[in-house]
Amino acid sequence: MKKFIIIMIILVFSLCEKTFANNGQNYYQTVINTKELAGPVFEKMRGYLYYNLSGMGTAYPYVLDLVDPATLDQMAPATYKGMEVGLYKFEGTYHHIYMINNLAVDDFLGTVAHEYAHAWQTENCPHNQNIVIKEGFADWVAYKVLQMDGALNAANNIFYRADPVYGKGFKIILGVEDQRGIAGVMEYVKKTVNGE
Numbered sequence: 001m002k003k004f005i006i007i008m009i010i011l012v013f014s015l016c017e018k019t020f021a022n023n024g025q026n027y028y029q030t031v032i033n034t035k036e037l038a039g040p041v042f043e044k045m046r047g048y049l050y051y052n053l054s055g056m057g058t059a060y061p062y063v064l065d066l067v068d069p070a071t072l073d074q075m076a077p078a079t080y081k082g083m084e085v086g087l088y089k090f091e092g093t094y095h096h097i098y099m100i101n102n103l104a105v106d107d108f109l110g111t112v113a114h115e116y117a118h119a120w121q122t123e124n125c126p127h128n129q130n131i132v133i134k135e136g137f138a139d140w141v142a143y144k145v146l147q148m149d150g151a152l153n154a155a156n157n158i159f160y161r162a163d164p165v166y167g168k169g170f171k172i173i174l175g176v177e178d179q180r181g182i183a184g185v186m187e188y189v190k191k192t193v194n195g196e
């Protein structure tokens with residue numbers, strides 16, 4: 001009887017442990033709500049860019065912060081209020097990326113890649129570059145990263161975007177890639193101001 005009780009206790013214990021382990025994993029796969037969860041996804045994104053998009057990376061340091069929707073809304077430019085899930089600002093000596101809290105992992109990966117592309121643009125592209133090219137390139141970077149990660153649904157959401165800024169700009173950059181390849185895209189955005 002004593003042996004039986006001990007075995008039962010061990011069994012219950014190991015079952016509990018399994019449940020908690022699964023919960024931890026599902027939690028990680030569902031939303032990004034702490035800097036500890038955001039960090040590895042951000043580093044994975046930087047690796048994809050460095051190794052697959054012609055050594056794409058930034059020289060200035062960066063700060064990544066998670067903020068609640070109201071805070072992000074306050075910082076967003078008027079035209080984007082209520083729509084932004086990420087925001088980029090160059091704050092004199094460092095790149096600052098603000099990400100909305102509780103994004104699904106794929107959405108976080110795509111959005112943080114988009115914002116990081118803006119950081120790269122600050123260092124490499126004409127500052128008076130057309131907004132269509134600017135946003136189109138940032139979406140193209142997000143699209144590439146999502147494809148590399150196998151997040152094909154999220155990549156398709158970018159591909160089928162049809163608005164006159166992001167959607168239009170993305171198609172322009174995709175056209176440049178078709179003709180000149182990835183290195184050609186990087187050269188194109190470093191030089192182009194209008195490009196429509």
Ligand SMILES: [Zn+2]
Binds near residue numbers: 114118135138
């Ligand atoms: Zn943008």
